[in-house]
Amino acid sequence: MSLRSALLLAGVVLAALNLRPAIAGVSPLLDEIMRDVGLSPAAGGAITTVMVVCLGVFGPVTPLLARRLGLDRTLFAGLLVIAAGVVLRGLGGVPMLYLGSALAATAIAVMNVSMPAIVKQHFPTRVNLLTGVYVAAVVGGAASASALVIPLEHGTGFGWRGVSALLAVPALLAALIWLPQAARKQQEVQSGPRPFGQVLRSRVTWYVTALMGLQSLTFYVMLAWLPTIFIEAGLPADQAGYLLSLTNLVQVVTSLAVPVLAGRRPSQVPYVVGAGVLTVFGYLGMLLAPTTVPWFWMIVLGIGQGASFALALLIIALRPADPTAVTALSAVAQSVGYVVAALGPLAFGFLRQVSGGWSVPLLAGLAVVVVQLGAGWLAGRPATLG
Template sequence: MSLRSAVLVAGFVLAALNLRPAIAGVSPLLDEIMSDVGLTPAGGGAITTVMVVCLGVFGPIAPLLARRIGLDRTLLAGLFVIAAGVVLRGLDGAPVLYFGSALAATAIAVMNVSMPGIVRQHFPSRVNLMTGVYVSAVVAGAASVSALVIPLEHVTGFGWRGVSALLAVPALLAALLWLPQALGKQAGRQGGPRPFATVLGSRLTWYITAYMGLQSLTFYVMLAWLPTIYLEAGLPADQAGYLLSLTNLVQVAASLAVPVLAGRRASQVPYVVGAGVLTVLGYLGVLLAPTTLPWLWMIVLGVGQGASFALVLLIIAIRPADPAAVTALSSVAQSVGYVVAAVGPLVFGFLRQASGGWSLPLTVGLGVVAVQILAGWFAGRPATLGKPNL
């Protein structure tokens, strides 16, 4: 591999690693943030909600930016904006906390939609491999930050504000590695049109979008509140963070293995159902016996949620009839899906505040997973987006 190729791959992987830490880094520190800033549980949940809303609302900006300045420069700009957002939210006051979080999430939204195009542009003969690397890097980024933020706080003595600002470092390093691509001769090349009309008119699109939204909702609920649930169950903060990290690490393995297996079959329904059942079992373990074998519940939950995430991305990639429709479907599914997902952490916070415990929120979560399985059943059946009556 040439030096140029090595820098390209390293920049791509590090960029992907930055797509979740700004969000995942909030959860282990949430109790401290709420206490310091003076937020209620609902207000604490709103931090993640604001970020996930931005993932949905601002995703459609990506095709506009790509056509104007090119995919490579769009990705570079996103990395700089992530760095600015995580530094800004560590400044004083709740408004700045929410604004900085929203700014970082807006950049992540643009990068989410841009990454499939980056794969096609730079790795045309290795699309499957690099898509797997991309998904695994996204999950690994969330897992590593969940595990490291509390130890970093203890080692550095910075507090949650300083630790949040440290998340700018990997974003700036990725930007440095990606700079040669953004300054290259092909960086400003414009993208082509996207067949949104065909995609929006298909029922299959909305099955896939529902599956995307609901599996994201169940994921972000746990990302936002799992450490707090375990803290209130009596575990120390570092162990609660490790549990969240474990479930995210397990998702890395699931996201690598499941697409390879499920992609060989015309129907992904058995995998969708299996992943959903495992997610249900994980939720039940946290609900009924959170401190009894908590590591087991995290492994089961991680396999279920990691498989669900990988399956929806696989379905998005294989259902459309042509590559242009893949990009259009991805934009619709991510934009609408993340808006649906954003409701989860906020509603969980309200339910926790109203009921005084986690039984009601987790029971509602089980109902959401059941609907997720139903949507995935329709999304996972053999079909081709673009054919009539879909």
């Protein structure tokens, strides 16, 4: 492997590692943040909600930026804006907290949409392998942030503001590694609305969008509520936290392996359906026997969720014929998908409140996964978009 190829691969991995810490790093520090700036629980929870909404709302600007700047420079700019956002949210009171969070999430939205197209552009013969690598890095970044922010806070004595600023370091490091690529002459990108027009008229787009949105909804519901479900079932709080970490770590391995296998076949239907079935079993375990081998249910759920996320992004990269169309499909699928996902934790909490338990929310989650299975069946069939 040449030095340029090694730097390109390292840049992709490091950029992907920065796509979740700004979001996942909020939850462990949330109690301290609320006390420090005087937020209610609802206002504290709104920090994550605002960021997930930004993932959906600002994704569609990516094709415009890619036409103006090129994909590589768009990714470079996104890394710098993430660094600015995580620093900004620790500099003042409530307005800076929300503004910095929204700024970082906007950059993540643009990078989310860019990554499948960058993989298609730079690694056209290894889309399945590189999709697995970068998705594993995304999931690994989320798991690392959740696990390390508290030890970092205790080890440095910086408090939540300093720890938030430290999240800028990996973003700046990734930008430094990506700088030679951004400085190169950018590949010409087609102009005009044709790629978006093609994508919006295709049924494949809406199958992929449904798969992306529904699997994202399941992920964010579990991220928000899984420890609480186990605590209310009778498990200690620390064990409930370990179970969330376990299911996230399992997703790292699954995200790396599944695209390599699924990308070799013209149809991804068996893999998408298998991932959905495993997610159903994870839900059933939490519903029927949450305190009986909970670690087993979390492994099953992690395999299902990790595979579903990786397959959704793999299909986005495989279906279009060129990077321009990949960017357009990615913008539609991820923008709509994350708006749908942002509603999940709120709806889950509302169902818990009105029903007085977790049976109704978990049954609703099962229904969502069943619909996801249908969308995955349609999205996973062989097709070429554009």
